Amino acid sequence: MNENVVDLVGLLRSEVEALMGELGEPAYRGRQLFHWVQARRTRDVNAMSSLPRGVRAVLVEHVGVSRPEVSRVQRSLDGTRKYLFRLEDGEEIESVLIPDDGRLTTCISTQAGCPLACRFCLTGLMGLRRNLRAAEIVGQILALQERLEQGERITNIVLMGMGEPLLNFTQVERALRILSDEQGAHFSPRRITLSTVGHIPGIQKLAASDLGINLAVSLNATTDAVRDEIMPINRRWPIAELLGACRAYPLPNRRWLTFEYVMLDGVNDSREDAKRLVGLLHGIRCKINLIPFNTAPDLPDRASPRERVEVFQRVLHDAGLTATIRESRGWDISAACGMLRVEKENA
Numbered sequence: 003m004n005e006n007v008v009d010l011v012g013l014l015r016s017e018v019e020a021l022m023g024e025l026g027e028p029a030y031r032g033r034q035l036f037h038w039v040q041a042r043r044t045r046d047v048n049a050m051s052s053l054p055r056g057v058r059a060v061l062v063e064h065v066g067v068s069r070p071e072v073s074r075v076q077r078s079l080d081g082t083r084k085y086l087f088r089l090e091d092g093e094e095i096e097s098v099l100i101p102d103d104g105r106l107t108t109c110i111s112t113q114a115g116c117p118l119a120c121r122f123c124l125t126g127l128m129g130l131r132r133n134l135r136a137a138e139i140v141g142q143i144l145a146l147q148e149r150l151e152q153g154e155r156i157t158n159i160v161l162m163g164m165g166e167p168l169l170n171f172t173q174v175e176r177a178l179r180i181l182s183d184e185q186g187a188h189f190s191p192r193r194i195t196l197s198t199v200g201h202i203p204g205i206q207k208l209a210a211s212d213l214g215i216n217l218a219v220s221l222n223a224t225t226d227a228v229r230d231e232i233m234p235i236n237r238r239w240p241i242a243e244l245l246g247a248c249r250a251y252p253l254p255n256r257r258w259l260t261f262e263y264v265m266l267d268g269v270n271d272s273r274e275d276a277k278r279l280v281g282l283l284h285g286i287r288c289k290i291n292l293i294p295f296n297t298a299p300d301l302p303d304r305a306s307p308r309e310r311v312e313v314f315q316r317v318l319h320d321a322g323l324t325a326t327i328r329e330s331r332g333w334d335i336s337a338a339c340g341m342l343r344v345e346k347e348n349a
């Protein structure tokens with residue numbers, strides 16, 4: 003898109019209204035324009051028929067409606083689809099659509115690559131290329147909506163793709179406000195989950211905001227020694243501080259925090275780990291997702307045997323905690339958790 007034009011996809015409704023105000027148009031024209039872009043997903047300003055012809059003629063000169071370009075689609079045997087998007091500067095990111103039990107969850111990226119180098123994650127091997135703009139975060143959803151099959155509707159959004167969302171807080175917050183706007187795609191914040199590896203200032207900012215989305219924390223260890231090893235961010239913000247921030251997180255009624263726990267053979271999967279986890283999570287309204295690890299040639303760990311995962315789950319259950327074993331989706335197309343990596347070197 004020409005860099006002299008304003009990309010409407012990354013603008014809040016109030017900003018679109020202000021933009022129309024500058025053209026001498028009333029606020030409701032801004033609402034209409036926002037609706038065309040975000041709800042009807044119209045890219046051609048001239049096709050926005052509820053706007054006066056003269057306004058459209060001016061807008062065409064000054065605004066654009068961007069979309070990340072889909073450069074590859076892979077479909078898993080279990081119905082999961084992975085989309086590789088090419089951004090305007092040539093960077094690439096991935097998003098995943100996961101149909102499950104009447105729901106259609108989309109997992110989107112917030113950074114191209116990631117600087118945090120978790121040991122079990124392929125994205126971490128890429129390093130950070132750059133943060134995504136709000137328009138690129140929203141654009142993933144708009145582009146996926148355009149590719150849905152008959153009768154499909156995206157029901158849930160998880161920010162769990164490439165990158166640590168809280169390292170890109172400003173753009174992520176903006177994108178979520180756009181996506182949940184009632185004049186736009188109108189996703190309920192209750193159906194949006196942000197997953198973090200434990201960036202505490204970001205958790206605190208989220209806690210202080212009025213976004214109202216769900217929070218998931220990727221914990222994966224019960225001692226700092228292990229967590230330091232597998233998640234370098236722990237050296238900056240260790241487990242006690244992280245759980246302190248979780249305890250302080252304001253949870254609306256009937257909402258829960260989620261802790262994710264990737265099961266790594268001989269690393270974090272012992273009965274003692276399970277018992278320690280019970281102690282650590284005491285007093286936090288939460289549920290735990292036990293995630294079978296997806297092995298990959300470039301990653302050093304192995305998956306815990308299924309029986310050990312089940313023993314781990316039983317210890318949590320016996321202590322009154324809700325713990326589910328998440329079935330790995332899209333494994334055959336590397337769309338599962340921690341498996342998103344753009345293979346630039348092979349492209």
Ligand code: SF4
Pocket residue numbers: 116117118119120123124125126127163164165166199340
């Ligand atoms: S798990 Fe998340 S935070 Fe860690 S390296 Fe992967 S993308 Fe980054």
